[in-house]
Amino acid sequence: MKGDKHSRLEQILGELKPENKKKEICEVRGLPPGQFLDEDVYLCEIRHEIPREVDVNEHKQCIKTLSSWGAGEPLVFFDLETTGLAGGTGTYAFLAGVGFYEKNDFVIRQLFLCSPRAERAWLSRLLDIIPPKPAFVTYNGKNFDLPLINTRFLLSRMKPIEESGHLDLLHLVRRLWKRRIGSCALSNVERHILYIDRKTEDVPGCIIPELYKMFLKTGDAAALSGVFYHNEMDILSLCMLFYKVALTLMGNSADPFEIDRAGDAWCDRDLNRANRLWRKAATLEPPAKNAIWKLAMENKKMNNYYEALSLLMKLYNMDYKKIDVAVEISKLYEHKLKDPQTALMWAESAIKDFLKYRPLVRAQQSKWTELLKRVERLRRKVG
Amino acid sequence: MEALMHKKNLTAFLKTLQLLPGEITACKTMPAQEAEFGPWPQINPQLTNALKELGIKELYLHQTKAIDMALAKKNVVVVTPTASGKTLCYNIPVIHSILENHSSRALYIFPTKALSQDQLAEINAITNKIDMPISTCTYDGDTPPNIRTKVRAAGHVVVTNPDMLHIGILPHHTKWIKLFENLRYVVIDELHTYKGVFGSHMSNVIRRLKRVCSFYGSNPTFILCSATISNPAELAEGLIENHVELITNNSAPRAEKHVLIYNPPLINKNLGIRASSLAATADIAAQAIANGISTIVFTRSRLNVELLLTYIRENLKRLRVDENLVSGYRGGYLPKERRKIEKDLKSGKILGVVSTNALELGIDIGSLSLAVIHGYPGSISSAWQQIGRAGRRSGHSAAILVASSAPLDQFIATKPNYFFGGSPELARINPNNLYIYVDHVKCSAFELPFAQDESFGITNPEEVLEYLSQYEVLHFAGSRYFWQSDSFPAQNMSLRSATNENYVIIDVTEGHKPRVIGEVDRPSAPMLIHPEAIYFHDGKSYQVIELDTKGMRCYVKSVSVDYYTDADLATHLKVLDIFTEKGNWGLGEVLLTFRPTVYKKIKLMTHENVGYGHIHMDEDEMHTTACWIKLEKKFTDILGEERLSTGLLGISHLFRAIAPLFLMCDRGDIRVHSMVRDPMFSAPTIYIADNVPGGVGLADGAFALKEKLIDAAFEAIESCPCSDGCPACTGAFGATMNAKGPTMALLEILRSQEDLK
Known part of the structure; x- marks a missing residue:
């Protein structure tokens, strides 16, 4: 056994x-x-x-x-x-x-x-x-x-x-x-x-x-x-x-999307090269909206406020991340161009957009409260 | 304030215990001992200076012996109680070897992660006083990936645990070349925890470790430390499969110590119900703290820690003493919290701590005057470790074991000689348990191909290798066996269980957020997680909603109920193979099949039966080892069928309660079963089986004990104050069937039939 x-x-x-x-x-x-x-x-x-x-x-x-x-x-x-x-x-x-x-x-x-x-x-x-x-x-x-x-x-x-x-x-x-x-x-x-x-x-x-x-x-x-x-x-x-x-x-592509991502790949190695690629991506048809956004942010950093503003306006008209873009425009007007009146207008327009998509308010609670504070402050400034 | 104005010292306090309503069943005094020092070892002067700076000017004899052996490359096991300076026994030779040769390495293995952290602090205290950079680091699941690379290359002393060695280090040994090429010492602390399944795994992990070391040309010396068990050298040699020098004489100084056992009073003699041991523990501890006596309270579960803490604080309030003088201290507290509690204890800011037995594993909380132990901790070895927590070098100390109504506690309370007398318990391992062995042969083959004539530890793995190559896990070519499977064998293997199949417990209370809360190994599933069972986790109760036996998942929902469930298993046992027989005793391989049938709902606190339900689950089976005792028919015939079956139930219950004391295991590690008529032996038979597939040697242990078990069972039932059987002796069922008489009669038969041989 x-x-x-x-x-x-x-x-x-x-x-x-x-x-x-x-x-x-x-x-x-x-x-x-x-x-x-x-x-x-x-x-x-x-x-x-x-x-x-x-x-x-x-x-x-x-x-x-x-x-x-x-x-x-x-x-x-x-x-x-x-x-x-x-x-x-x-x-x-x-x-x-x-x-x-x-x-x-x-x-x-x-x-x-x-x-x-x-x-x-x-x-x-x-x-x-x-x-x-x-x-x-x-x-x-x-x-x-x-x-x-x-x-x-x-x-x-x-x-x-x-x-x-x-x-x-x-x-x-x-x-x-x-x-x-x-x-x-x-x-x-x-x-x-x-x-x-x-x-x-x-x-x-x-x-x-x-x-x-x-x-x-x-x-x-x-x-x-x-x-x-x-x-x-x-x-x-x-x-x-x-x-x-x-x-x-090298930017050797007809696809604005690819060129935009190429810019991203360069941005921690060669910022000029990244900027060039983003610019190219932004000018092609249809333009890569992400690239325009990044260009706007780069311009803002370099104190090219009007260039940044015009890029942001372009994005706003393309319905790209309307809330974020409006907030950025508002910031530019408030802090750089010293125009609280216009800044308030843009901030209020962001609020309107937020309310159009109510679920957003809950999903992006911190962004929402920050925006409310901004409007409140601008209203005080404007008086 | 009154209590504080008339503080009693420890001796006076111990006298007041006589006034308690229960009984002090034992009071032993351990004599004081003077320190004995040894000659300072031949070590590097830098190390000598560092030690002197730390105030270590002399070493105890047992320390110097261990250090000398280790320096002479002899494997050594040091058996010492808590607080006798065991860490120096390995830290000194290790640091010395690094000072002599800077490429020298050491591996420290502790059974748990928490201990690694504490040990690191100890060795760093010494290395910080030395000019040469000596890098000590932990390598465990919490080590961040970016640090791991550094540890692998540069750690002189790597502190880890068996699980990490098994899954994180050995299968990736090429990343650890520096360590393995220069490995001088392997330190295994808390040796006594490596028993049963865990120890059997550990022995195989060490076989693998030694294979890897010899591949890189190193041959490390092992330094092992153990609490008091009766076979430390045997366990150490079983674990490392080499000769080990044993050092047992503790030469650290000790003051006088009193050890008492307190049994709370009987409330109902017939039912064997005693006053709450929890309340008695809290009462004693609160009185001690109120008298300014520093106290540690041990209990078995985390839940009990919280309960005791509440009760003691209430008592302190009643005594008009600051209730914050006592604090909890258990696993699950953060290291930072623990450090604070330790500091407050030393400064006298707090006087008492309540702890689980997690603490008995060498964590430093300094020395206290009194240990109150709530319930027998399960083994004599842990009981002595907890007792050892009280004790100072000067001034005497005391420990009080408060017996609960559990059968084993009652056995010890009434038969204290089993506790104080020579320790009969052994730590057993069975490294060649086929289930465990095969898994590690696989892991080892993954790590390095096996040559045809190569051994694995002291075993010859050829047959298993042959089987595995036919099973297409290994490929045999050029007289070597190569790993030939797209899998990582260490991955799904737990060192803490024999089979790798675990049920995952998933909390679906919040349906959209299922959460894994724990695991239950497969053999325990029928009892613990059958559908509708109440499952306790982290002090909360859950009910099993669904048990998915194919996917090995168990879905539970949090519920608030005042009962727990206890399943009845229909168990069948078939003897497959007889290894050996002696008289009516036998040992062999058995097949156990079990199916849960019904479960009872039992009310918490009162233990009343408040309902039952049916369980629908498939039969499960397990191959294991069992020891059995047959009753000769000519003797049992006179009893009659009914009294025979009642008596068998009674004996089974007694064995279940008492055998763990002798086998140094948990209640759940063995399974006791009886049959009125075993089909193979045609006789009434009682079995004690290893509750682990393949067995870890507990049945062998029971077979070696034989009559001792029967004698102990007889003494337990004889000394029980009940009249017809009670939960403490014959078990809950036995109590309802007046089992005491038949049980004693059967035990008498068992004794006399052996005597007649």
Whole structure:
């Protein structure tokens, strides 16, 4: 009656599938074209001719634009496929995609790990295939890919990659387009910003760990072809996204909304540049109202009261944040232009607008009481 | 004002206790002891100077012994009562090692967050007097993210708790390279709290810690501190799986101390109802405070703290003494409030505090003259810690244990020798409980791949690793097992329970704002949170509206009722495997199934039964370990079926009450069950089972005790003053069935059938 530990384990933790009970070492087969560098370490290389639209000067210009966000040379686009998203020491990478320019080609190298037992060799090959002192371009690499790969180096008691820079495009994409596209997952960005549709052979990122686990069991890499494709596409998208982000930050866009957000991205780095972009966004048709507001505030700060006033009036006529705009105009008249009479008129008009949307009074209680105080004070001033 | 003009000293005050209506069932005097000093240890002169500046010019013998051992890289466990300077036992070797080698690191593990803060202050007092920068920091759930990076790289002494070590440090060990490469000492304080499930987890966390250390090439020395338990060395060795030197002789000076047990008077002899222990406690404490005697009052729950505080203040008002002389002091008070209370106690601005037993865990409130303990705190070890709270180096002190009407309290009040006599209780752990073990093997494999022939602590994990790889959690390649799952195994695991399934309690009183207020582990759910149950949380009562057994959610609404609920469980027990047998005693693996059937509504304060309801819930089951005793049929036949079943109920109740005293566990940690006819043994049988899947060794403990349990049960029922059985001895049901006679008869049979062997 005494059961062995195994059957007790099954009792407690669940039964094993019968097919799992046998264990055999499987021959690796079905890998995409490439070569073994070491046992269980496999390299695929794909070369794309650089499209002629990309000219060298523009390329340099893009790097320069993004340099304060970490861009530099040599640009190395980098993306990992891993056994999970959990992080910590128990997650490892099995496919590293590396993209860089070499003469007239854009080269994508994919280094594949056929078994976790060869991780050390895989890591040391990874150091070989990445150009020295790379300036990485990643998507969420600051939080995920780079810490993860460095953890792997530490676990193998090796020195981590020495990088000369790291531009994580996720942060800029969020600033530029989050409000418009919602989810900033790379697939969503491709669809709505880069206008790319992946082929049907692509696999969703969330099933990749499961596919690799299957491969480890069967040795059949054909099931991973979608993962190789996915990784290659990620690198290509990263590359395209790099230019799209750079050009947008240069104001190279017809969309006032984008230009306005570009201005926002610059405002804590280069205020003049931000102002230029906002001005552009404000003059395009239809103008980006947010940009006009920010310009007005900047002008007020620089003591250009009349310029600020005219921008605010323009906004008021566009029905943009009527209450806030009226309050700002009132403030300008009261404190800067010393005209309490007109200031009172604007404050009272803000009150009228407030009352038009009664629920607002409750939702913005503090704004409302502040406004009441303002009107009261102005009435006393006017007498 | 009168009371204040004729203040009595402690001796005179203790004499007045004779006038109380109840009975003083025991009065022991602990003799005074002179300090014994040891030779000053061979430590860095900077440290010696710092200690001297702090007024520490001599060290007690037990301190110097511990320090010498630790400096010689020997693992050591120090068993000392409160206020005997145990922190120096580890702070000195740790600081010394850092002064000798600035890259040296230490890890301090305390069972709770609150304690970490207090300990930090202690070590900083020393390091502040030293010129070399020594960085000490806490790393727990409250550490802000921007500080974490700094702690990882630069903290010489990292103070944390087992949960954080388990989930925040070990799975991310590459971020802690500096710590693990240079880890010289691991300090585990409050060792005695690592018993049962928690201790079994802790032992596995230490196995993981040691694996990570050896990966980085360090081999730390362990310094452990424990309150008095009977097997500190065994527990320490079970926990760290290495030889440990034991230091037990406390050589700090002690003044004379009196320990009394007070039993409030019987009000109804037949029903065994006694006068309120709460009122008696408040009365004694108020009298003491009014006489200017500094007093600490201990009670088990936070609710009782508030009640006692109210009663004592009322009494003080009646005695015309400033009611603000007494203050509450319990977990949940902010550190700042606590510091203020401590200061006021020292300056004499307040004379009394009322506290939960949270405080017994080494927090410094200075020394007081009197401890009044409301109700037996559950284990002899905590009782002595609370008693130890009263005691000064000069001038005598006293402690009074006020017995409540709970069965265990009554047992101790009437049989004080069980309390004062040698401590029979053991702290037990079962690190190889399969449920707990497997979870930690997973965590450890996540942290570092297992080599095929690698051990895990002193165990061989191969079979489990093999199973996990077939279960597709691990991948076996190149004679190593790699973590191969997209999950973080430490995430949903609680070190405080054996299974990871907890019900989340959600307060939906305000429908639009559901609020999570607590958790209940799955085995307790049928009793505590069946539909319509009354659930108490933070002094408020809630009613269970819905129990979602699939989503593991329990929805409750705040209600105001004057009753609580008590569910009846229909329990079945099946013996699956017999590990060992001795006479009529046995030990083995059992399957328990239970389903709650009805619940009673029981009025608060009076405990009257005021109604009942049916419970509709699915059956739940649990594999665990149980110890049993069979009754031979030839003896029980003479009793008759009815008296037999009544007697079995009575014995079950007695075991439930008394076994925790011997097993050093809570009432809820064991399950006692009886069957008039066990299908496997074809005999009446009583079982004591571990109430934890897989068991943590309590059934094994009961099996080791055997006759002791029966003797204790017999003494308890014999000495109970009731005539036919009462809630204190045979239980509420037993009382209604005149169970005393049959129970005693059965106990006699149990005794004699063993004697006949």
